[in-house]
Amino acid sequence: MRVVLSAYGARGSVEPMAALAVRLRERGAQVRVCAPPDEEFTELLAACGVPSVPAGAPVRPLVTTVEPGSAAGLAQRAADLLGAQFGPVAEAAEGCDVLVATGPLPVTAAARSMADRLGVRYVYATHTPVVLPAPHQPPPGRRGRPLPPDVRDNAELWDLDARLANDMFGAMLGAFRDSAGLPPVDDVRGYAFTDRPWLAADPVLSPWPPTGLGVVRTGAWFRPCAAVRPLPPEVAAFLEAGPPPVYVGFGSTPLGTAAHGIVRAAVEAVRTQGRRVIVARGWADLDPADGGDDCLTVGETDHQALFARVAAVMHHGGAGTTAAAARAGAPQVVVARSGDQPYWAGRVAALGIGTAHDDQEPTPASLAAALAPALRPDTRARAKALWGTVRLDGAAKAARLLSETAGR
Incomplete structure (x- = not known):
């Protein structure tokens, strides 16, 4: 064939x-x-x-x-x-x-x-x-x-x-x-x-x-597990150096001039929860650029390999990212911007496996308010339970x- x-x-x-x-x-x-x-x-x-x-x-x-x-x-x-x-x-x-x-x-x-x-x-x-x-x-x-x-x-x-x-x-x-x-x-x-x-x-x-x-x-x-690429050495080393971080990435979503403010707000929100953070540059070329040793900026990294090792995934709500996080049993914070992203944000919230950020422009306070419940043990338990049902x-x-x- x-x-x-x-x-x-x-x-x-x-x-x-x-x-x-x-x-x-x-x-x-x-x-x-x-x-x-x-x-x-x-x-x-x-x-x-x-x-x-x-x-x-x-x-x-x-x-x-x-x-x-x-x-x-x-x-x-x-x-x-x-x-x-x-x-x-x-x-x-x-x-x-x-x-x-x-x-x-x-x-x-x-x-x-x-x-x-x-x-x-x-x-x-x-x-x-x-x-x-x-x-x-x-x-x-x-x-x-x-x-x-x-x-x-x-x-x-x-x-x-x-x-x-x-x-x-x-x-x-x-x-x-x-x-x-x-x-x-x-x-x-x-x-x-x-x-x-x-x-x-x-x-x-x-x-x-x-x-x-x-x-x-x-x-x-x-993709089958055999087709999943290993994590880059610097990512693996960062994960080993401390407790599970929060992943922040917005994929291919166009953020325009708001990109720098959004990534800075996300990093500050994660820090208020006492967590380290991995920022994916994505197509908006995000980079907090503050030199903090609790923050790692990465290029394109295999989600299947990374999401199973993070405390939560803060993302834009693309179909692929939502499914990958659900497959990994990772709690999610969906910051929807356009297209089908609000749909996936609603599904994550309805299933109790994370939260949907409200419609306002992201700020450190609003992102922290969305992240806090996603980091609770009961949310992680529901995310892990759903992981067992994902086809x-x-x-x-x-x-x-x-x-x-x-x-x-």
């Missing part, structure tokens, strides 16, 4: 695909992953022994230069994403049996277009449930196209979201499809998602109630499903 995996986005989009690729290779499949050409993704896939195909522009420059929520330049970025799927991804998919895609709507709609042209099976996968149309939740909204605040009916909002998707991407997708000899589509979102989208999220951490959408639950996609075989299950249905 030959499988092509197409992922465009930050690490939370690429790393789960790497996990799926590892599991597919264990079943004897030939796998290629089409991903952004950022060095960290190329290194991640190489470390997993998975061939990669560069597709689209590097993600990090886009994330770190685009104003959060701004639609400036969106049309050009969408055109570039479509072009990558109709170009290098289509070339990689020639002769394959299955094409699995995740990422923004232009990516997945174009990926399905290529699968249809090539006559191969297509699977849409998402790692967060908030994008899936369902009566129990509203759509997350689209850049530059806010949803009307006076509409409360979720079904009406999802209908509006579908029209917005067509308005934003329909003509552009149609032009690419026309050049490939394909007819236009009248529902871009529905076409990309299909009537059986895959949800790669843990069923306990992120339950999905019955709906009219035929969602396929696999569990979150984690670790999500990627293996997805690989098995693909193997069983590749020829259909």
Whole structure:
């Protein structure tokens, strides 16, 4: 079986695909992953022994230069994403049996277009449930196209979201499809998602109630332990030198000019609790830069190896980071900023495995108030109990499903 995996986005989009690729290779499949050409993704896939195909522009420059929520330049970025799927991804998919895609709507709609042209099976996968149309939740909204605040009916909002998707991407997708000899589509979102989208999220951490959408639950996609990289020597030495620290990291979340203030507030908040701290630079290039020996600043570090050894994880609420902390049994403090982050913050709070920072801008006092209950023994006990229920075989299950249905 030959499988092509197409992922465009930050690490939370690429790393789960790497996990799926590892599991597919264990079943004897030939796998290629089409991903952004950022060095960290190329290194991640190489470390997993998975061939990669560069597709689209590097993600990090886009994330770190685009104003959060701004639609400036969106049309050009969408055109570039479509072009990558109709170009290098289509070339990689020639002769394959299955094409699995995740990422923004232009990516997945174009990926399905290529699968249809090539006559191969297509699977849409998402790692967060908030994008899936369902009566129990509203759509997350689209850049530059806010949803009307006076509409409360979720079904009406999802209908509006579908029209917005067509308005934003329909003509552009149609032009690419026309050049490939394909007819236009009248529902871009529905076409990309299909009537059986895959949800790669843990069923306990992120339950999905019955709906009219035929969602396929696999569990979150984690890399096998054998694929986890050891901690850098300086990180291992810091951990050994004292009690478990608190991890602070905001991943790829754009923090803009607020970055320095947020990291300083976080470090001060951790210190008020008598804890040491590990700060992950992330894409905002965070660095407290105060020289304190109770604080270590690190680059990209394997979450699976690190989170099991910290007192708590203070983070932005990305799907991957939330799942990794839950898998490690680490209490969490979620400082949500945008996108699906408020959803994950709510789930962490509802499960009692941590806290959700309130909507105000983070200050030492507000972060300390959120951190204190996360460090309590009862919170850690609940986090450890949840750890025993998190499915670790999500990627293996997805690989098995693909193997069983590749020829259909």
